[in-house]
Amino acid sequence: MPTNKHKRKTAAHAKPKAAKYALSSRLITLHPKAFISVGLCFVALGLYLLTFEAKNNAMFGVAMLSLIAGTATTIYANFAMPKKKQTK
DSSP states (O other), X not given: OOOOOOOOOGGGSOOOHHHHTOOOOXXXXXXXXXXXXXXXXXXXXXXXXXXXXXXXXXXXXXXXXXXXXXHHHHHHHHHHSOOOOOOO
């Protein structure tokens, strides 16, 4: 005796793709170009402090913190930049 059970489609359980690509409201993701320039300024400040003002341990530490913070900010802002789609 055949039974006609209703089978659910797998698309009914799929999550919407719009929520996956939703932009977050963080400051770096809203203004990535500005934060790339801020990060590069931190890197330049760190290099300046490292080459000219690193005579004691405190200035060396500030220079290294500036380099690390600038590099991290620049990389994160670069990833937050919207990607351009290539059209052919």
